[in-house]
Amino acid sequence: MSTSRGNTSRKRPQKHQNRTVFKNDLHDTSxxxxxxxxxxxxxxxxxxxxxxxxxxxxxxxxxxxxxxxxxxxxxxxxxxxxxxxxxxxxxxxGVCAKCCKPFHEEVLEELSEDKNLHQKLTGLPERKRRSILRYIEKHQDGSSTTQVNVMAHIEDVLAGMRQLDCVSESDSDSGAT
Ligand SMILES: [Zn+2]
Ligand SMILES: [Zn+2]
Structure with a gap:
């Protein structure tokens, strides 16, 4: 078994998946x-x-x-x-039982692969970023739904901020006209 930390090259899913799924119990019914x-x-x-x-x-x-x-x-x-x-x-x-990495680290890592979202995230005020991190920590369970939930949460936070932006913008606009 190799658990060397040095070998962390990310293996992306292959582009063209095999059409027939490999079955390990085809000839083995043990x-x-x-x-x-x-x-x-x-x-x-x-x-x-x-x-x-x-x-x-x-x-x-x-x-x-x-x-x-x-x-x-x-x-x-x-x-x-x-x-x-x-x-x-x-x-x-709140860590992975195998590699002992915190789950939120992984979620963040995956989120940051989405360039769009990463940009949004880094553009967030520190307080908002921390609230998102806390949210991830609270909802982490290693399941793939977590990431979806986190995405939704971030979108919520962003939507809330946009709303605030609109309010303040329309406020200053009303003075100009
Ligand atoms: Zn233990
Ligand atoms: Zn792990």
């Missing part, structure tokens, strides 16, 4: 494969989720035979392979 296919990868960031799902799909995933020691509480509470933190610690800290 309980293990069935179990892994039914397992839901959760408690991790999107990047780690992709990695783990890839491992499952291509049968590189080796489930834990016994609980492992959590790097947070130092108890043998880690139930999932490749996770460093147990569910409790990860939830408490």
């Amino acid at each position: 309980q293990k494969t069935k179990f892994l296919n039914s397992m839901e990868v959760k408690g991790v960031c999107k990047r780690c989720k992709d990695i783990l799902e890839w491992k499952i799909k291509f049968k590189k995933y080796k489930p834990l035979s016994a609980a492992r020691k959590c790097v947070g509480c130092e108890q043998k509470t880690v139930k999932y392979a490749y996770h460093l933190l147990c569910d409790n610690c990860a939830t408490e800290k």
Whole structure:
């Protein structure tokens, strides 16, 4: 297993997806494969989720035979392979159970890939940016819906600001005419 931090090259989804979906249980109907296919990868960031799902799909995933020691509480509470933190610690800290990165960092990273939104975000007053960060921290759960919610929230904040802008602009305009 490689978890070297140096190798963080982002793997983008391929442009042309294969038409036929790869099925790992086509010739393998073992309980293990069935179990892994039914397992839901959760408690991790999107990047780690992709990695783990890839491992499952291509049968590189080796489930834990016994609980492992959590790097947070130092108890043998880690139930999932490749996770460093147990569910409790990860939830408490608001970080990915595998790479231990805060979820809001990831959301922000993804948001900043949207150039338009990034521009809007950096144009925001510090107070607004912080409120958005707090919002992300509060709603983080590693699911993809979070990002959608955050986007909606940011749009809300921006809409609110635009409204304020309009009010102040029309105020100064009325004086000129
Ligand atoms: Zn723990
Ligand atoms: Zn992660």
